[in-house]
Amino acid sequence: MTQLRQDYPEFEKRNVQLIAVGPEDREKFAEYWITEKMPFPGIPDPRHRVADTYKQKVDFLKLGRMPAMMVIDKEGKLRYQHYGSSMMDIPENSEILEIIDEMQKGSQEIPVS
Amino acid sequence: MAETDALALGEIAPDFTANDSEGNKISLSDFRGRKIVVLVFNRGFG
Numbered sequence: 001m002t003q004l005r006q007d008y009p010e011f012e013k014r015n016v017q018l019i020a021v022g023p024e025d026r027e028k029f030a031e032y033w034i035t036e037k038m039p040f041p042g043i044p045d046p047r048h049r050v051a052d053t054y055k056q057k058v059d060f061l062k063l064g065r066m067p068a069m070m071v072i073d074k075e076g077k078l079r080y081q082h083y084g085s086s087m088m089d090i091p092e093n094s095e096i097l098e099i100i101d102e103m104q105k106g107s108q109e110i111p112v113s
Numbered sequence: 114m115a116e117t118d119a120l121a122l123g124e125i126a127p128d129f130t131a132n133d134s135e136g137n138k139i140s141l142s143d144f145r146g147r148k149i150v151v152l153v154f155n156r157g158f159g
Binding site: 021 | 126141146149150153154156157
């Protein structure tokens with residue numbers, strides 16, 4: 001999370017909306033979000049409603065959730081997804097930013113009819 | 114149809130509506146036509 005906060009200006013520069021979803025209850029989540037001064041919206045999802053919609057994986061010991069990341073384009077289409085295979089398995093922000101740059105480059109092409 | 118354990122790339126991502134940490138209502142569809150959205154699902158803070 002702190003890495004995202006650090007790189008947040010890179011996302012903002014590209015007019016990208018970051019949204020985080022966490023399994024904590026509302027109070028605990030809000031406390032963390034405020035203390036860490038997170039600059040983008042965070043959604044507490046203690047009943048896993050959003051997490052289940054996006055099929056976030058529960059870890060095999062049922063101790064928590066595996067990290068996951070999705071990139072959705074302006075048309076609402078899912079363009080990239082990463083489901084972590086371990087608690088530490090999250091993509092580098094640079095990888096995500098590269099994907100976003102490719103997407104935005106592509107959208108400037110004149111479509112061939 | 115068999116249930117898959119991942120979403121289909123290139124398909125419309127499922128919309129959701131939830132309240133963020135400040136109590137503001139936020140939906141994925143709020144950003145349609147405006148911004149690319151990066152959704153980060155945390156493992157939990159600790």
